[in-house]
Amino acid sequence: MNKNASAVPQEKDEVIYAHLHAAICDSKLLPGTRLPEDTLSVSFGVSRTVVRKVLQRLACEGLVAMRPNRGAQVAEPSVNEARDIFATRRILECGALAEMQNPIPAAKLESLRALVEAEDAAQMSGNRVDAIRLSGEFHIELAALTGNLVLTEMVAKLVARSSLIIATYGSPIAVVCRHSEHEQIIDLLARSDAAGAAAWMQEHLLTIERGLRWEHPASDLQEVLRGVMANARGGKAD
Structure with missing residues (x-):
């Protein structure tokens, strides 16, 4: 068997997964958007089998829902699910901060401050997508300071699902993390x-949850895929 030949589909799996994962987490593909295998197959130039594997992987992560006889669509988290996810984040992230070894290396704190500065710049420029992405990266990097890879992976998955919740129920302003709150957490860790950082994180995540609303629009798959493919080519959509 040709090893190179078998490596190509696997590589395509990863590329397609990365594109769809980013499109969902960046709110380009909104909750409820249908994801027909044939459309994705044509857009990415792969077989439906490859597309199906990617969709099943995203479904395992809670970002896609596989509907019998209806195909796949971007998941639409229920209100209860949304609350459960934020409750789980509070348990994991606050617990991680309370157990974090001190002192935290200055270089690690500076890396967190750099993320907060980038998040602040994105908010100031009105780039909500980047602001939400950078906010998520902050929470993941913060969890990584524990050195617990399993915890960090769990937080990363919950952050991704939180992005979907924000796309479903988030108001344009209220649910974007305030960079000043992130700065306060860093200052407490410094x-x-x-314990103070854990208490602040608890209130921080509760504030985000309180800013949720209960209605959402739909997105156009074809339009999003044109943008995705144009970005992949380094050019503009036709």
Whole structure:
């Protein structure tokens, strides 16, 4: 068997997964958007089998729903599911901060501050998509300071699902993390006040949840895919 030949589909799996994952988490593909295998197959130039594997992977992560006789669509988290996800994040992220070893290396804190500065710049320029993405990266990098890979992976998956919840129920302003709250968490960690940072994180995540609303629009798959493919080619959509 030709090993190179078998590697190509796997590589395409990863590329397609990365594109769809980013499109969902960046709110380009909104909750409820149908994801027909034939449309995705043509757009990405792969077989429906490859597309199906990617969709099943995204479904396992809670980002896509596989509907019997209706195909796949971007998941639409229920209100209860949304609340459960934020409750789980509070348990994991606050617990991680309370157990974090001190002192945290200055270089790690500076890396967090750089993310907050980039998030602030995105908010100031009105780039909500980048602001939400950078906010998520902040929470993931913060969890990574524990050195617990399993915890970090769980937080990363919950952050991705939170992006979907924000796309479903989020108001344009209220649910974007305030960079000042992130700065406060860093300052508390710099003072080795892990308990204070955990308490601040608890309120921070509750504030985001309180900003949720309960209605959402739909997105156009063909339009999003044109943009995705144009970005992949480094050019503009036709």
